[in-house]
Amino acid sequence: MWRRLVRALALVTLVLATTLAAVPADTVAQQACEAADGHRGHGSLNRAQALYESVKAGDGDQTCAVDGLRLVAEARRAAAQLVTAGQLLIRSGHLDGAKVKFDAALHLDATNAAASAGVAKVADLESRPLPTAVSNGDRFYQDWALPIGRLVVLATIGMLIFYALAGLSSRWLVKVDAVAWQKWIRWTTGSLGAFLLFAAAVMAPLFAMFSPFSPTWTDCWIGALVIGVVALAAVALALWGSRGRAKPWRRLFIALGIVTAAGILPVLLADALSYDVRLMFVHIALSALGVFLTGAALGQNLRLQVEVQQSDGSVNAASSDYLLARMKDLGTETPQALHTSTSTPGSTPLSQIPVEELSVLPAGKFVGTLTRLFFALRPDLTWRARVTLVDGNRVATTLTRNGKHAASAVFSRPDLRLPSDDDENRAKAQMLTGAAAFVLVQLSTVHTELQRGLYGARQWRSVALQVIATSKSLLKNDDSRPATQVRLLARAVNEDPGNELARFEYLWAAYEHTTYKETDLAAFARVIDHAYNRSSIRQVTDDQEGWMPLKIRILYRCATQWLNAYAYARADIDGDGDGDGSYVDRAAMLTSARTPTAELSHLCDAGKVTWKGQDLLRRLTVMHPHAVNLVACLDVLQGVKAVEDVDAQHPHKGATATPRLAYDHACLHMFVARRRDVGEEARRQQWDYAIEDLRHALVTADEKREAQGDPCFKELRSDPRFRELIAVA
Numbered sequence: 253m254w255r256r257l258v259r260a261l262a263l264v265t266l267v268l269a270t271t272l273a274a275v276p277a278d279t280v281a282q283q284a285c286e287a288a289d290g291h292r293g294h295g296s297l298n299r300a301q302a303l304y305e306s307v308k309a310g311d312g313d314q315t316c317a318v319d320g321l322r323l324v325a326e327a328r329r330a331a332a333q334l335v336t337a338g339q340l341l342i343r344s345g346h347l348d349g350a351k352v353k354f355d356a357a358l359h360l361d362a363t364n365a366a367a368s369a370g371v372a373k374v375a376d377l378e379s380r381p382l383p384t385a386v387s388n389g390d391r392f393y394q395d396w397a398l399p400i401g402r403l404v405v406l407a408t409i410g411m412l413i414f415y416a417l418a419g420l421s422s423r424w425l426v427k428v429d430a431v432a433w434q435k436w437i438r439w440t441t442g443s444l445g446a447f448l449l450f451a452a453a454v455m456a457p458l459f460a461m462f463s464p465f466s467p468t469w470t471d472c473w474i475g476a477l478v479i480g481v482v483a484l485a486a487v488a489l490a491l492w493g494s495r496g497r498a499k500p501w502r503r504l505f506i507a508l509g510i511v512t513a514a515g516i517l518p519v520l521l522a523d524a525l526s527y528d529v530r531l532m533f534v535h536i537a538l539s540a541l542g543v544f545l546t547g548a549a550l551g552q553n554l555r556l557q558v559e560v561q562q563s564d565g566s567v568n569a570a571s572s573d574y575l576l577a578r579m580k581d582l583g584t585e586t587p588q589a590l591h592t593s594t595s596t597p598g599s600t601p602l603s604q605i606p607v608e609e610l611s612v613l614p615a616g617k618f619v620g621t622l623t624r625l626f627f628a629l630r631p632d633l634t635w636r637a638r639v640t641l642v643d644g645n646r647v648a649t650t651l652t653r654n655g656k657h658a659a660s661a662v663f664s665r666p667d668l669r670l671p672s673d674d675d676e677n678r679a680k681a682q683m684l685t686g687a688a689a690f691v692l693v694q695l696s697t698v699h700t701e702l703q704r705g706l707y708g709a710r711q712w713r714s715v716a717l718q719v720i721a722t723s724k725s726l727l728k729n730d731d732s733r734p735a736t737q738v739r740l741l742a743r744a745v746n747e748d749p750g751n752e753l754a755r756f757e758y759l760w761a762a763y764e765h766t767t768y769k770e771t772d773l774a775a776f777a778r779v780i781d782h783a784y785n786r787s788s789i790r791q792v793t794d795d796q797e798g799w800m801p802l803k804i805r806i807l808y809r810c811a812t813q814w815l816n817a818y819a820y821a822r823a824d825i826d827g828d829g830d831g832d833g834s835y836v837d838r839a840a841m842l843t844s845a846r847t848p849t850a851e852l853s854h855l856c857d858a859g860k861v862t863w864k865g866q867d868l869l870r871r872l873t874v875m876h877p878h879a880v881n882l883v884a885c886l887d888v889l890q891g892v893k894a895v896e897d898v899d900a901q902h903p904h905k906g907a908t909a910t911p912r913l914a915y916d917h918a919c920l921h922m923f924v925a926r927r928r929d930v931g932e933e934a935r936r937q938q939w940d941y942a943i944e945d946l947r948h949a950l951v952t953a954d955e956k957r958e959a960q961g962d963p964c965f966k967e968l969r970s971d972p973r974f975r976e977l978i979a980v981a
Contacts, residue, residue, distance in 0.1 A: 281307045285316035295362030297324050329466075331361035336463070338370050343395050347374050403457050410453035417543045418445070422551030422634075425507065425544065428658040430500040432552040432699050433493025441489050442549030448482070448542025452535060467527035475534030476519040482541050483512040490548070504548050511540040551654050553634040554699050556691070560639045560684070568641065571684060575639060578688035635695065639687045644676050647683040649690050659694045661712075668717060669743060671736050673728060682726050689716035704798025707753040708788060714748030717741070722757055737761050752787050753802055759783060760809070773820050773963075774841070777813040781844065784810060794861050797868050804875060807852040811882050814845035815919075818889070819963035842890055849886055853879045874910075881916045888923050911949045918945035919964040926967075943973050950977050 288303035301324050307317040338353030351374045357367035432438065458464065465471070486508055494501050515537020519530045558579060560571035635658075640648040646664040650657070663686060665679060673679045693712035696702035709715050720726045721740035727733055741758035744751060763776045784790055784806050792799040818841040854860055856876040863869050886892070918941075924930065925938035942965070950956050956978045959965055968974040 281314065281316065285320055288317075288320055292320065292324060292327065295359055297327055297361050298363055300324055327360045328364075331357040331364050331367060334360070335364065335366045335370060338367070342370070342373065342377070347377055350374050399461060403454070403461060406457035407450075407453045410456060411449060414449040414453060414539065414543055415546070418449070418546035418550060421507075421543055421547035423654045423656060425501075425504050425548050426551030426654055427500050428653045428656050429698070430552075431494070431497075431697075432554070433489075435701070437489055437493040438549050438552050441486070441493070441545050444482070444485065444489075445542045445545030445547075445549060448538050449546060452539035452542060455535065467531040469527065472519045472527055472530040472534065475531060475538075476516045479512055479515040479534060479537050479541070482538070483508050486541065486545055501548075504544065507544050508541065511537050511544065514540075551634060554695070555633050556635040556637060556695070557633055558637045558639070558691075560641065563640065563642055571639075571641065571680065574681065575637075575684045575688055578685055579692065637687075637691045639684065641680065641683070644679050645683070647687055649687045651691055651694055653698075659690075661690050663690075663713075668713065668720075670720065670740075671728070671732070675728075678726060678728075682720055685719055685723070685726060686712075686716040689713075689719065704796065707751065707799065707802050709748055709751035709753070711748035711751070714744045714751045714754055717744035717747065718751065718754040718757060721761070734761070734764070750788075752789055755783065755787070756780075756802070756806060773813065773817040774837075777810065777817050777841070777844065780806070780810050780813060781848075784848075794855070797863060797865050800855065800863075800868055801871065804852060804855060804872070807848040807855070808875075808878065808882075810848035811845045811852060814841050814848075815882075815885060816963060817841050818845070819966070842886060845882075846886055846890075849879070849882045853883055877913055878916055881913070881920055885920050885923050888920070888927065911951055911955070914945040915949035915955070915959075918942040918949060919962075921945065922964050922967065939968065939971065942968065943971070943977070946974070946977055 284303050284307050288300040291297075291303065292300035301321065304317045304320040304324065307314055334353045334357035338350040338357070341347075341350035341353060351371065354367045354370040354374065357364055358371070361367070433441070487505065490501055490504055491498060498505060515534055518525060518533040522530065556579065558572060558575050560568045560575050562568055634654055636652045638650045638652075640650075642648060645666070646662070648660070648662045650660045652658055663683075665682065668682075668686060670682055673682075690712040692702065693706070693710065693715060696706055706715065709718075717740045721737045721744065727736060738758065738761050741754055741761055744754040745758050748754070759776075759779060763779075789799060789803050789806065792803055818838050821838045821841065852875075856872045856879040858869075858872070858876075863872065921938040921942040925935045925942070930938070946959065946965075950959055959974075960969075960978045965974065
């Protein structure tokens, strides 16, 4: 019996061996794939993946294993998407829909921990009877506040890093002598760069934390298109801003070209790269474009930090504040003499730098060190000026742009040929004024909008001499002041003939202390007319607001000087002067006065010229009644307006009774009184009005001296009331 059993087993073994030998080699691979497919269908992706990977080259065709691994990956990805959708449904309160999504994810991938956690969370939420404020608050914190807070922190850190990189790149992109672009081009370029940096700083953590989408071929191509559009826009803005002068900005163009190629070529040519890698190149390229555009814009800012230090290196806070004020108000102490030596309604500031663009380095070793470190990391602080007071007569000034040396100057009071001064503080103020002029003129070569306030000046020594000569606090107030003022102004004009402000200040200072004689007044009027007609100010259009304060001063002085010359010539005709004026000469004087008066009236009329600057609008509002009064004077003298049409009341209609305006009104009343068609009673009434105006106008000793010699008031010199006003016995 046992023998038969052994024979039967041997026969069965032989048959099985023969059968297995006859089976094709690919049956092993096929069987493994079929077993793996079964596991995959039941969601056991790990087992299915292990079986697919166990198929060897000797087991037959591996196509089924490759396809199986791809299907496993797709199943994992689909399960992850379902989990994300389920989590979103939980946040919106749709628990049933969330459970369906999680179940579907577990059907695809039974080992998906996030799906299992989702099912458990749904069960936990369903087990709660009603949501409470505490539970809702915890859920809001976990689902929204915590992840968004992390996103904001990471985005902020990324933005600060990008901002620092932009500041470092500005040193390389912007040359120290590169002329800054127009403000709107800088703003547009900087805004585009800042938007790219913000998007890059936000998208990096957002994509890593939430995976809002899976990169596709379309996304990569859209990214490449955006790179190309941004690069072309950047090049167009740079060419427009540089007015076609591309050489100073060649580094920017090279950087834009390299970044654009590095971002687009991997998307178009690198087919072996995955979509994730291609999109990463797009992200890096856009980030680099943002860094370069922001750096180029920041490197052209007009922000200036000033620092004044002593010879031992310590910061002088008072001197720094003085220099800061000088940088803002350089020239506002100029005697704005619309008439002679009296102050005027308005000023002519040389500096157009906004206040918010200026800063000063604080004093103190510890605070100063921390502040230096802070400002060193600020990429938007483009300019830094350091002024070293070597001693009371010598100053060294250094100006840097984006951390690179831009200009420097060492000068002394003898270099500027300033008079000796025993007041150390005033001598120091003169040196700081020179430093402020140096910095301002250097800035104007790069920021051309500052040239509008320099009135043609290109040499800082000329600006410094002009400001010192015309400032009431920078020269000794003694008998030598007029001569010193004229000498310094003459040197300012010699240093820079294009400095129109210094030229006219020199003319006004030269004639300021002359007596009222016909030859002086008429000659001065002709000199001013000649200088104005030959200057570049005459060609200044209404939209060039920076030139308007000086132009208005010149026009007013021209008109009033011709009127003074006419008044003195009229005195000669009446036998009270020593000239030989004639009716023809006087008529020509009035005609000469009419031209600047008409131009001044046009500029001061808000209905004819639309001004943008608020400061200029305020000045012209003050000047408008003066221009109206000049027109009235000429109308009365030339017979254009009848006597009864002149508003003879005081205060005059529509005008604020300022001392200067009251003085002008007194002149108008005296011109009316001189009309031959005015009766004696009306003439006396006009004198009374003039005296009333002068009571309000003559306050200072300078104004009284002016009125004493003014030919407009020739008839009043014998009036006791007038003599009392001017303090003449």
